Amino acid sequence: MSPTAIFRKYELQNYVVYLGFIAIFLFFAVTLHDAGFTSTRNLTNILLQTAPATILAIGLVFALSAGEIDLSFGSAVAVSALSAAVVMQVLPMPLAILAGLGAGLAVGAFNGLLVAWLRLPSFLVTLATLGLFAGVARTMTNLRSIPVTNDFFTGVFGSGKLFGVPSLVWWTVIGVVIGHLVYRHTRFGAHVLATGDNARAAQVSGIKVPRVRFMVLTICGGCAGLAGLLYAGRLQSATYTLGESDLMIVIAAVIVGGTALNGGKGSIIGALIGSLLMGMLNNGLILMGLQVSDQMIVRGLIILVAVAASLRDTTR
Amino acid sequence: MTQPILSLTDIHKAFGGVVAIDNFSLDLHPGEIVALVGDNGAGKSTLIKIVSGVHKPTTGSIRLDGEETSFSDASGAREAGIEVVYQDLALADQQPVYMNMFLGRELTKGPLGLLDKRKMMNDTQELVDELDVRIPSASATIRDLSGGQRQGIAIARATHWASKLILLDEPTAALGVAETARVEELVLSLRERNIAILIVSHSLDQVFRLSNRICVLRRGQQIGVRDTATTDKNEIIAMITGLQT
Numbered sequence: 001m002s003p004t005a006i007f008r009k010y011e012l013q014n015y016v017v018y019l020g021f022i023a024i025f026l027f028f029a030v031t032l033h034d035a036g037f038t039s040t041r042n043l044t045n046i047l048l049q050t051a052p053a054t055i056l057a058i059g060l061v062f063a064l065s066a067g068e069i070d071l072s073f074g075s076a077v078a079v080s081a082l083s084a085a086v087v088m089q090v091l092p093m094p095l096a097i098l099a100g101l102g103a104g105l106a107v108g109a110f111n112g113l114l115v116a117w118l119r120l121p122s123f124l125v126t127l128a129t130l131g132l133f134a135g136v137a138r139t140m141t142n143l144r145s146i147p148v149t150n151d152f153f154t155g156v157f158g159s160g161k162l163f164g165v166p167s168l169v170w171w172t173v174i175g176v177v178i179g180h181l182v183y184r185h186t187r188f189g190a191h192v193l194a195t196g197d198n199a200r201a202a203q204v205s206g207i208k209v210p211r212v213r214f215m216v217l218t219i220c221g222g223c224a225g226l227a228g229l230l231y232a233g234r235l236q237s238a239t240y241t242l243g244e245s246d247l248m249i250v251i252a253a254v255i256v257g258g259t260a261l262n263g264g265k266g267s268i269i270g271a272l273i274g275s276l277l278m279g280m281l282n283n284g285l286i287l288m289g290l291q292v293s294d295q296m297i298v299r300g301l302i303i304l305v306a307v308a309a310s311l312r313d314t315t316r
Numbered sequence: 317m318t319q320p321i322l323s324l325t326d327i328h329k330a331f332g333g334v335v336a337i338d339n340f341s342l343d344l345h346p347g348e349i350v351a352l353v354g355d356n357g358a359g360k361s362t363l364i365k366i367v368s369g370v371h372k373p374t375t376g377s378i379r380l381d382g383e384e385t386s387f388s389d390a391s392g393a394r395e396a397g398i399e400v401v402y403q404d405l406a407l408a409d410q411q412p413v414y415m416n417m418f419l420g421r422e423l424t425k426g427p428l429g430l431l432d433k434r435k436m437m438n439d440t441q442e443l444v445d446e447l448d449v450r451i452p453s454a455s456a457t458i459r460d461l462s463g464g465q466r467q468g469i470a471i472a473r474a475t476h477w478a479s480k481l482i483l484l485d486e487p488t489a490a491l492g493v494a495e496t497a498r499v500e501e502l503v504l505s506l507r508e509r510n511i512a513i514l515i516v517s518h519s520l521d522q523v524f525r526l527s528n529r530i531c532v533l534r535r536g537q538q539i540g541v542r543d544t545a546t547t548d549k550n551e552i553i554a555m556i557t558g559l560q561t
Contacts, residue, residue, distance in 0.1 A: 185430040187422045190411075194419055197408035204406050205420030206391045264410040 016309045017257050017270050021277045028284040035287040042283065044166070048234070050279035051168040052077070052227035052243075056250045057257070057271040058179040059108075059223030062216040064254060065183070067196035067263030068115060068122035070220040073227075073250070075133035076107040077243025080228030082137055084153075085146035085238035093150050100232070101225040107133055108221015112214035122217065130247075137240040145239040148232045157233025171230060172272070175223075180268040192216060196263025249278045252303040277306075319382055320345050321480050321512045322367070327376035329362055336362040340376070340538045342531055344481065344512035349503070351523040351544075352516045354533035354556055360516045363533070364483050367514065368400045369393030380480060397479030401470045403486040409459040413451060414440040416458060417473050439476075447472050447502060464495025471502055475509065482506065484515040488522065500526060520549050532556055 028037045036042050056073050063070045084100030111129055115122045148154060160167040183189040194202040195212045203209050224243070232238045255261060256277065257270030281302060285295045320343035329337040337359045344350055352360050365371040367378070369387030378385050380396055387393040390400075407416050414436045415422070423439075425432040440454040449468035451461060458466060467487060474482045484503065488496040503526055506513060517523050523530060524544060532539040532555040539555045 181428075181430070185433075187424060187429070187431065190415060190422050190431065191420070193411060194408045194415075197410050198406070200404075201406035201408050201419065204390060204400070204402065206394060207420045260410075264408065 016306070017273045017277065020256065020306055020309070021273050021280075024277060024280060024284070028280065028287075032284060032287050037284060037287055042287075046276070046279045046283050047172070048166060048168045049283070050275050051172045051234075052230045053246055053250050053253060053278065054172050054272055054275040055175045055223050055227045055230065056243075056246055057253045057275045058175050058268055059220035060250055060254045061179070061183065061257075061259050061266045061268055061271045062192055062219045063122070064259050064261060065196045065263055065266040066192045066212055066216040067199065068213055068216055069261075070108075070111065070122065070126050070217060071247065072107060072111060072126040072129040072133060073220055073224040074243040074245075074247050075130050075137060076104050076221055076224035077228040077231060077246065078137035078238075078240050079107060079133050079140070080104040080225040081232040081238035081242045082140045082146060082228075082240065084229055084232055085148050086140065088148065088150055088153065089146070093153055096150075096153065097229065100229045101222065104221045104223070104225020104228060105218060106221065107224065108218040109214070111221065112217035115217055116210040116214035122213075126217075134240070134244075141240070143240060145237050147237050149236065154233050154236050157229045158236065159234065168230060168234065171226070175226070176268060176272050183266070183268050188212075188215070193264055193266075196260075196265075198264070248300075248303070249282075250275070252307060253278045256303075256306045278303075318345060320379075321381060323377075323379040323382075324367070325377045325379070327363075327366060327373045327378070329359075329366060329371060330374050335536050337366070337373070338536045338538075340533075342538075342541065344514060346510040346512055347507050348529070349507060349513040349515060349527045351527035351530045352514060352533065353518075353520070353523055353530060353552065357535070358533040358556075359536040360533055361485070362536075364400070364485055364514075364516060367393070367481070368398060368483055394477070397477075398481045398483065399474035399478035400483045401467075401474045401485065401487055403489055407458050407466060407470060410457060412455045412457055413444075413461075413469055414454045416469060417443070417454075417476065419473075421477070443472050443476055444468070447475065447505065449502065462495065463491050464498050467491060467495070467499050468502060471499065471506075475506055478511055481512045481514065484513065484517075486516055486518065489518070496522070520552060523552075524549065534558055 059073065060070060080100045080103040083103040084096045087099040088096035107129065111122065111126050114120050114125045156167055158167065162170055191202065191207045191212050194207055195209050199209055228242065231242045253274035254271045257267055257274030259266030259271060281299060285298055290298065322344040324340060324342045327337055327340040340363065352363065354360050362371065366373050369390045369392050372386070385396065387396070408419065417440045418436050423432040423436050424430060437454045444451055444454065449465065449472050451465050458469070471487065487503065488499050491499060500522065503513065515526060527544045529541055529543055530547065530552055531541045532552060534556060542551065
C-alpha cells in the first residue's frame with residue numbers, strides 16, 4: 001500500500017492535529033526545556049493567549065462547515081473591543097458588555113444578510129467588510145487606544161479567576177462545550193453540515209438554507225464580539241489593531257483541526273487543539289529567540305505543512 | 317376499484333406563452349406503479365414538479381385522497397405524504413446514512429432538543445434491513461457507498477416518509493446493470509406498502525418490467541394511458557414519437 005493509500009484508509013487527516021500537537025510539544029519540551037517552555041507559568045500563558053483565537057475558531061468552524069467563510073472577524077474584534085471600551089466610559093458596565101457583543105453580532109448579521117438574501121459570495125462580502133470595519137474601528141476613536149479600567153470587567157474577561165481557574169480558560173471551555181454541543185448534537189448543527197455538504201439536497205429536504213447561511217455568519221460575528229471583550233479584558237485597553245493578526249492563525253487552526261474548506265465536515269474539538277497548536281508554536285518560536293521576521297517565516301512554513309497534511313484527502 | 321390516492325384533472329401549465337402541459341388527467345391508485353414516458357421536453361419533469369409542489373398548475377385540479385389540494389411549495393407536498401427521489405439523489409455525501417435518512421426532519425430528545433442519534437440509527441437500520449438495502453451500517457458515510465447503495469438509501473428515505481406517493485425521477489439513470497436490477501427489485505417491493513408510485517424513465521425495458529400502466533406525453537400533450545399487460549413496445553414507441561410503425 002502506498003503512503004497515500006494508508007493515509008486515506010485510516011483517515012489519518014482526522015488525527016493530524018493531535019499528532020502534530022504532540023510532536024511539536026515534545027520538540028519544544030526537549031529543545032526549550034531550559035528556556036522554561038514546560039514551566040507551568042509558560043504553559044498557562046499559552047492557554048490564556050489562545051483564548052480569543054479559540055473563540056474565533058469556533059465561529060469559523062460553523063461558517064466553513066456551511067460552505068461559507070468569514071474573513072472579517074479581525075475587524076469585528078476591534079470594533080467590538082472599542083465599542084465596549086467607549087461605552088464603559090460613559091455608561092454602566094453591563095451595557096458595555098452588551099455593546100461589545102452587539103457590535104460583533106451586528107457585523108456578522110450584516111455579512112449574513114448580504115450572503116443569505118442578496119446571494120453574494122461570503123468570500124467577497126467578508127473581504128469587503130474586513131476593510132470596511134477596519135476603517136470603522138480606526139474612525140471610532142481616531143486611532144487612539146482606550147483604557148479599560150473597570151475591575152469587574154477585566155476580572156471577568158481578563159485576569160480574574162474562578163475556583164482557581166483563570167477566567168480566560170473558563171471562556172475557552174464554555175465556548176468549546178457549547179460550540180461542540182450545538183455543532184454535533186442539535187438540528188441546527190446538522191443543518192449547517194448538510195448545507196455545506198450539498199445545499200440543494202438540504203433545500204429539497206426542507207432545510208432553510210438562507211437562514212443557515214445567515215446564522216453561521218452571525219455566529220462568527222458573535223464570537224468576534226466575545227473575542228473582542230477577552231482582548232479588552234486581558235490587555236486592559238482597546239485599540240484598532242486588535243484581531244488584525246488573527247486571520248491567518250485562526251484559519252490555520254480551523255483547517256489543521258479537520259474542518260473542510262469547502263464545507264460539510266468539521267470539528268470544534270479539532271479547532272481547539274489547532275488553536276492551542278498555533279499558540280504553542282508562537283510561544284516556542286519566541287522562546288527560541290527568533291526575530292519577528294524569522295518567526296513569521298517559520299510559522300508560515302509550518303502552517304503550510306500542517307494544512308497540506310490535513311487537506312490531502314479532500315483534494316482528490 | 318378503490319378511491320385513487322392522487323387525481324390529476326385537466327392539469328394545464330404554461331410558462332408565459334409556452335404551454336408545457338396541456339389538459340393532463342391521471343389517477344394513481346394505492347399499490348400501483350405508473351410510468352411516465354416521453355421524449356426530452358415532453359413535459360415529464362414539469363409534471364413531476366407540479367405533483368411535488370414546486371410548480372403550481374395554471375389551471376386544473378389536484379386531489380389527494382379525494383380532497384382538493386394546492387401545495388404552496390415542496391414542503392407542502394412533503395407534509396401531505398408525497399416524496400421525490402431525484403436523479404442526482406439529493407444526499408449529503410459526507411454525512412452518515414442515518415443523518416441523510418432524517419435530513420431536515422432530525423429526531424430530538426430531552427429538554428435541550430439534542431439529536432437522538434441512537435434512535436435515528438436504529439430506525440435507519442430497521443428500514444434498510446426491511447427493504448434489504450445492503451449497506452455496511454447505518455453510520456457509514458454516504459460517499460463510501462456504491463451508486464446502487466446510494467440510490468437504495470434515497471428510495472428508502474422516500475419510503476420512510478411517503479404515506480401516499482413516491483415520485484421516482486430516472487432512478488437508475490446513473491447505475492450499472494446489477495445495481496439497476498437491485499433498485500428495480502426495491503421499487504417493486506414498495507407496491508405492498510399501499511402507496512402509489514409514479515416513475516419517469518427513459519428505459520422502456522425498465523418501464524415494462526416495473527409498471528402497471530404507462531402514460532405517454534408528447535410536447536405537453538397527453539397521448540394516452542395503456543395497461544402495461546395489454547400493450548407492447550411498438551405501440552408505446554409510436555405514441556412517444558408520433559410515428560406509425
